[in-house]
Amino acid sequence: MATLETLRRKGGLLVAIFIGFALFAFIMMDFMGSGGSVFSGSQDEVANINGTSVSIQEFQNRVTEMEEFNKLNRGVSSLSEEEVHRLREEVWMQMINQILLEEQYEELGISVTSDELMDMVTGRNIHPAIRQHPLFANPQTGAFDQQQVINFLMMKNSDHIAYFYWMMMEEQLMNERAYNKFSTAIKRGMFVPSLWKDSEISSRSHAVDFEFVTARFTSIDDADVTVTDNEIRDFYNRNRNRFKQEASRTIEYVTFVIEPTEEDRRAAEDWINNMYDRFSAEDLDAAQFVNLNSDEPFTGRNYRASELSSRLEQFVTNASVGDVHGPYLENESYRLTRLVAVNNIPDSVRARHILIQEMTPAESHTVADSLMNLIRGGANFATLAREYSTDPGSAVNGGDLGWFREGMMVQPFNDAAFQGSTGDIVKVETQFGVHIINIQQQGRPTPKYQIATLARNINYSSRTYQDVYTRATRFAAVNNTPEKFNQAIEEEGLTKRFGRNIRENDRSVGALQNSREVVRWAYDASEGAMSPAFELGDQFVVAHLTTVNREGVRPLADVRSEIERQLRNDKKAEILKARFQEKTATGLDMVAIAEALGETVMVANGVTFGSFQVPGAGVEPALVSLAAHAPLNQISVPVRGNNGVYVVRVTNIEEREPSVENIMREINQNLTMKVDHQLIENMIDEASIVDRRLRFY
Structure with missing residues (x-):
């Protein structure tokens, strides 16, 4: 179980190591057996690379694997749209590289044997990605320990998460070794003619x-x-x-921004004014009231007066607990601020901790309680931290976190450190796990102020939204020709914007964020077409497709x-x-x-x-x-x-007397760099690649 948790916690570092050492991110990409004709020409085909057909199901499976792998590494339950797009682009390039390289490997007879793999993992030539991975470090010394690799290999088949990680690592190592063989063969086949060498020597003489x-x-x-x-x-x-071009589109468009009106601003101001008496009530639970009613949550943090705005600094230093300041306008939000408490607490704290992350919170608490009993019985805190803490950044230092100010730690940890006393050893649970905290030193107590702010952001109302929507859809319906479109822009004083050289797989157009819908429309429509009103965030967009450039040779x-x-x-x-x-x-x-x-x-x-x-x-x-x-x-x-x-x-x-040795070294280095940087690029340029992602994304 501990191994699984280590994998989850340190998987991100695994990825970083492989990015540093691997030439290509061939992660879980077994496209070699996809076949070249099963899906050829079908509606399910997302790509065809030199005759090898890839279905959308196959491609999406790889994308999903990457998504799940990233969520596991980062400890999150979901990814943003932009993160998913980035992973999809990575899988696309991995797929192309893998298929093209496998063609070359088969033709040249390049392969990686199981003996080579074991040599990189447990033999005399340990790969840096294995040598530097924290999973294979000695718990006491932190140095690479070959026995840890052997232990991991022995248990991986009984643990699906460990098995998943190992398969990824194995695939990565084998792909890198195969590519190194391929590129090395090309580099060794490079030849510098004497005419080239003599010319370089003469030109530098x-x-x-x-x-x-x-x-x-x-x-x-x-x-x-x-x-x-x-x-x-x-x-x-x-x-x-000389005049070849990629497919592209050019549009011109206008935007109708949904933004608060004066009526919306007055509504926010009226709301905050009406809340003054309730927020000023003597027996009010300010934290609960803010969390139930405010657009911003209660933080519970204690602030030095100088950390607050000049307005609030003056308020808290002259107010009594329970006093309310406002209403006032700040950052497009009407606010009331109440002084909740004045506490004399340390300005900073030095502490050390042991972080416990077992499979369940109950298991973590059980382990933490056992460790606390050992510490109370005289066990060395630093030694236990090095052995048991799952926070790698502090464990190597005996759990020492150094000095930190209030607000730098998550709230439960922060409260325990600042509200306790020097020498205390306390247990606290946060979203990261269960912590055993030893408060080593505390700074001089100073007055700090806890405040609660009731905020009402100035947002547009449903009526405002409907008015802008009606205007945009009417504009699109009435101005349905390029001539009417341009005439209306001039008559209504609108600003025309342009989206030029839009590529088929672009995620956005110009300054329009998350505008993939507009890109898809531009590739489905005919030149001269007028769009419907697209809703993109807090605005509507109406576009005119002015230019369609098809892949091939540009027209005369x-x-x-x-x-x-x-x-x-x-x-x-x-x-x-x-x-x-x-x-x-x-x-x-x-x-x-x-x-x-x-x-x-x-x-x-x-x-x-x-x-x-x-x-x-x-x-x-x-x-x-x-x-x-x-x-x-x-x-x-x-x-x-x-x-x-x-x-x-x-x-x-x-x-001048040029150094022939230096010249030849420079020429050979340049040739090597060309192989490293242009080999795959040239293979892609020469390949026949049909990209049908626009159908599906």
Whole structure:
């Protein structure tokens, strides 16, 4: 039982360790046996990856496993919508990676044997994830203990939670080992040609100082260069791969925000005024009254006067117990505050504790009572904490929590520590378990104030909601064409907003939170469609689908201006090259050439072939290459760059002696990094992946 509880408490750390050591989070992803044709083309298919079909049931089962695993790790009963989405995205990528890699493993004969697995777990090469896992640490020393792993393996089959965890760990270890074999094989197959090596050595063997003149494309008016339709069309047809796009949608929309009206504000103010007499009653149980009537619960905390707002600080230091301050407005809430008590309690406490977490509260109390008897009988508190406490952060320090102020601990723990006396050993139950607390030291008692605040938040009423709903739905019904939509926006003084490049699996549109419903509508509707009124939180949204971009090559009309600009610059470059050649042919020096073209001579120093940019020119690889290879004291041929055409004159060459060993090490490291960072990405780019998640989520 204790092992199960340890698993529950420390499962989050397990995940963190694996994230640090594993290349991919292949958690419970046995998609290898999913088959390639059973669900192919069916309505249940959520994905098809290189012919391997995955049904929505199979995919959702994996998502559910991840959800349950995360809830178990974190000790929660539910996950937020955003957390579920994040897990679903993780499972999606795990599924793609797993299927694509399994194809490669089968082709190359890569596998992981049971002997390899045992070596990573109990052999000579213990995996860091096992070595650093708290489950396998010696209880006395905290160091890794191989016997703890063996004990765990012996009992896991009799405990379904332990078995679940081990299967996950085993899958993770085997997937990582298989991937390491695969990537290592690719890295070892990399070869650096001598031409590449010699080129790198040559390019780093000198640095140059040079002068350069830039003739920018903007120096020629666009009207002086003609680009024909045929030229644009020919360029488009030759370079269609440059214009590939993912599917996307663009919408324009208006929002109708549901917010409190003046009438709603007056209603909140009237409510708090009407509660004054009841809240001021002499025999009132303020805590119970607040918990029953207020929009904010009673905390029971004791505050130093300086911790309160200036308004309340002045009130509590001059009031008597039972006095009420207000009504007053704060943070969009009307409030009454009552002084409940003035207590002289320590400003801070130093304590240590032993946390007990058994299967049931009754079992925890039984263990705690036994430990308290041992402590009263003279047993060492710190020793017992190290052995029995399930709070790993303090157990290693004998349960010591150090000094803490009021409010830093959960309420029952806080009350026991601050209301007891130095030396007390008390037992208290919190949501974390049963604590044995030893109050070691207490700070000097100071006056603290316990207050109860009755709050009425200013919220919109059902009538306000209905008014905004009616306005939004009427707007959507009446303005059901793009022309009417835009005209109504102008007439009603609304603000038009835009959602651009919306992807199929996006969770939100622009600043609209939790707007998946709008995304689904945009992919179901036709271009030009008008939406109904969507309710998204505290607002309604009405949208117009302006653009539908389908996956594939962008239409010529969409890229025409981009192509025209490039072709125009190509022609400008030829004109500028001719101008340079004309000037250099007459024997002009750099200054004269610059003056003739209305430019100035720029200077750059210490530039090598590996330089990223040139001062005065920016990121210009062509200029860097030209300068690095130009002869000394000669005006170069003109070369086109990103922003214009350049000529250079190298004024100084500084010879250097590069380290061949360092260069080769750098090249090999770069190749290794490319494998690590681009291998899976390139496999995905080359794969045939059909994503049908939009049908289901």
